[in-house]
Amino acid sequence: MVVDAVVLLSGGLDSATALFWAVRLKKWRCRALAFDYGQRHRRELRSAAAVARAAGVPLEVLRLSLPWGGSSLLAGGGRLPIRDERRIGRGPLPSTYVPARNTIFLSFALSWADAVGAGRIVIGANALDYSGYPDCRPAFLAAFERIARLGSRGGTEGRRSVRIEAPLLAMGKKEIVRLGTRLDVPFESTWSCYAGGRRPCGRCDSCRLRQKGFREAGVRDPALA
Amino acid sequence: MVVDAVVLLSGGLDSATALFWAVRLKKWRCRALAFDYGQRHRRELRSAAAVARAAGVPLEVLRLSLPWGGSSLLAGGGRLPIRDERRIGRGPLPSTYVPARNTIFLSFALSWADAVGAGRIVIGANALDYSGYPDCRPAFLAAFERIARLGSRGGTEGRRSVRIEAPLLAMGKKEIVRLGTRLDVPFESTWSCYAGGRRPCGRCDSCRLRQKGFREAGVRDPALA
Numbered sequence: 001m002v003v004d005a006v007v008l009l010s011g012g013l014d015s016a017t018a019l020f021w022a023v024r025l026k027k028w029r030c031r032a033l034a035f036d037y038g039q040r041h042r043r044e045l046r047s048a049a050a051v052a053r054a055a056g057v058p059l060e061v062l063r064l065s066l067p068w069g070g071s072s073l074l075a076g077g078g079r080l081p082i083r084d085e086r087r088i089g090r091g092p093l094p095s096t097y098v099p100a101r102n103t104i105f106l107s108f109a110l111s112w113a114d115a116v117g118a119g120r121i122v123i124g125a126n127a128l129d130y131s132g133y134p135d136c137r138p139a140f141l142a143a144f145e146r147i148a149r150l151g152s153r154g155g156t157e158g159r160r161s162v163r164i165e166a167p168l169l170a171m172g173k174k175e176i177v178r179l180g181t182r183l184d185v186p187f188e189s190t191w192s193c194y195a196g197g198r199r200p201c202g203r204c205d206s207c208r209l210r211q212k213g214f215r216e217a218g219v220r221d222p223a224l225a
Numbered sequence: 226m227v228v229d230a231v232v233l234l235s236g237g238l239d240s241a242t243a244l245f246w247a248v249r250l251k252k253w254r255c256r257a258l259a260f261d262y263g264q265r266h267r268r269e270l271r272s273a274a275a276v277a278r279a280a281g282v283p284l285e286v287l288r289l290s291l292p293w294g295g296s297s298l299l300a301g302g303g304r305l306p307i308r309d310e311r312r313i314g315r316g317p318l319p320s321t322y323v324p325a326r327n328t329i330f331l332s333f334a335l336s337w338a339d340a341v342g343a344g345r346i347v348i349g350a351n352a353l354d355y356s357g358y359p360d361c362r363p364a365f366l367a368a369f370e371r372i373a374r375l376g377s378r379g380g381t382e383g384r385r386s387v388r389i390e391a392p393l394l395a396m397g398k399k400e401i402v403r404l405g406t407r408l409d410v411p412f413e414s415t416w417s418c419y420a421g422g423r424r425p426c427g428r429c430d431s432c433r434l435r436q437k438g439f440r441e442a443g444v445r446d447p448a449l450a
Contacts, residue, residue, distance in 0.1 A: 063290070064289070065288070066340075068285075068337045068340040070336075070339070093382065098336075099339035100376060101336070103335055103376050104332040104336060106332075107329040107331075107332040108291075111323075111328070112293045112324075114325050115291075115293040115294060115295030115296075116293060134375060134378070134380065134381040137375060137376075139375050140372070143368065146368045146371070147328055147365070150360075150362060150364050150365040151328050151359050151362075151368070151369075152324065153318050153324060153359070156318060156359040157317060
């Protein structure tokens, strides 16, 4: 059972598009990995399952606990920030930053990839993310690739070590919506809202950026239908 | 509540000595972190609790699952290797290598440190480990320090970013036993055996290296009493 890539899938727009890129464009045999880590929008895991199913990719959901908290994105972590759209991505780290979350997610993906001999990890990190979150920056992803080379079986035994593929890295939301449209990503199944209510709140950073992306791409967001 | 360091604690000889080094020599206010990850020697967690108690340090035990397996150190992962002592640390990676385990452990430690503003992560990695396990090598630990700098709040907001402290890195088991003796590490509470029976098997790599260390240090191993 050959696995080419382990794909980090949250159930949001970006990771869904990254998964479809890997499956439809690259034709990689993929496994998807999602995390139940106490996020207030735990509802995104249903979206992850729907997106993985649509892509025909097996999904593993791991349960983690981060008892030290430190983020408004975690259940019980205080109020979500509601900010002026123009301020998103500026100034200090948003309170929705979850300490070292992507390092943790990538570590598990590396473990899976190393265990099955997969040569790639796919992550939906992009330009908008890394304007706010340090663990989405290109330099961070390059540093993690070094970790994969130095700290795994693959990198040690002379096999090619695991590469980090971030196909959306240079894109904004508009470009991501356009790529996703081209790849038939089931946008109606994706979930972006941080608040985790029954319907998107329309006010959190994630909802705002999504709305802006669909608006600028000239595409109707089917999740709001 | 100031925390200076998050210490990775397995319950074995090395991590116990590293914890006592941080608490007794460095006088750091520490938190200890252990993992219940499906290891066959799950019994080591009782030792981690006893060692943390003796050091007067709060311990957090996180439960992880690694459903992809890939290691004889995991319950259900096949037979433990029994090797000639001189061959330990030579040749290909031992089957006891757990894919990306230290990357995962360090990631959680980084999350905790970043959440509470601790400036250090302490790990008991040492020369013997990295002769066998890639994710104990000095270059790997340096690469992880870079991850901490690039991928965390601490490294981003101009605070000093988290440093990886590996006080045993240049030591063999003999030196570790000597240092532990000097620091009053409760060796009788530590657990090294991979097999996880009621008493140490005396035959696995970990038992052999421990025996050799105590023998060469001229110290009686109280865990065998």
